[in-house]
Amino acid sequence: MAQTAPQLKVAVAGATGRMGHMLIEAIRASGDCQLAGALDVAASPAIGNDAAAFLGLASGVPVTADLQAGLQNAQVLIDFTRPEGTMAHLKACRAGGVKMVIGTTGFTDPQKREIADAARDIAIVMAPNMSVGVNVTLKLLEMAAKALSTGYDIEIIEAHHRHKVDAPSGTALKMGEVIAEAIGRDLKECAVYAREGVTGERDPSTIGFSAIRGGDIVGDHTVLFAGTGERIEITHKSSSRTTYARGSLRAARFLAGRDKGLFDMFDVLGLR
Structure with missing residues (x-):
């Protein structure tokens, strides 16, 4: 037996x-x-x-x-x-x-x-996110960032429930770290966490973050690679x-x- x-x-x-x-x-x-x-x-x-x-x-x-x-x-x-x-x-x-x-x-x-x-x-x-899908997404972001390292502005948009106490989310920051490392930048030096008023033109070397808080959103993350004439969006959404x-x-x-x-x-x- x-x-x-x-x-x-x-x-x-x-x-x-x-x-x-x-x-x-x-x-x-x-x-x-x-x-x-x-x-x-x-x-x-x-x-x-x-x-x-x-x-x-x-x-x-x-x-x-x-x-x-x-x-x-x-x-x-x-x-x-x-x-x-x-x-x-x-x-x-x-x-x-x-x-x-x-x-x-x-x-x-x-x-x-x-x-x-x-x-x-x-x-x-x-890990800031234990989801298997999120971590596969991180790998895709690493690949995309290397291919889109010039000519594309990078923005990270995340949304979570009203009770979340930190922003940006740990997952969004991890996405930024993975992208920055892939293209040879230091996230601490190139991250932009807030925009208000007359900000001037966007610095192409920066990685922008936007955080949304509301309702019972479990966790949505989108990374936008915005180029001239096209944009690529890689998104992961959690429903549970x-x-x-x-x-x-x-x-x-x-x-x-x-x-x-x-x-x-x-x-x-x-x-x-």
Whole structure:
């Protein structure tokens, strides 16, 4: 009789939020992953409740604010929270040897360096967007940017729900970074994030960003390459957060065979 492979034990940070619920649902439906911990802030009214109660099910895993308790049975933590929360989780994971999938955005440069340093001890996948489709789009943008490096103005337009707290989105910034690197520019020096009043003619070396916030838009991203006589638009639209959850589990499975190092979704998907 064939033995079944052991399930990957996954903890979820921000377990009672929209993304946390999607992750828990995806873990339960996966067949090869097991919910091993559910973290949330101490002020959450769900502390002590079963993490799958929102599904009308019992997982046997309580929602907790105690990092040690929430991580003690986990091999991987999936984190889509906020930078300050993720940094606290990072320290606990590094101390406990728990790998991390980080989908949080809005990190400062010092925080990014701290994450890279932690990757000397634990394996981490960090990406501003875990969607498989978005990461294939990033690869297409890399190819397009190299072919359209001169004679085309580049604009990145993104739209998200009213509750999103950072702008531009981490995905939009990643798109800008991929494009800038492909054409030999530094995004920090060529990005334009706001236009108002008499701005003068557009500098052809810049990459422009526009952010829209409203309603329940999950996430839309368009990169416009505007030339003379033609324009090319590459667009990705998300209609559900399930794509992020599925991509996160793919990243968690990727980490199962790695002890340390900092990776992104290009590594997970073999797009290098």
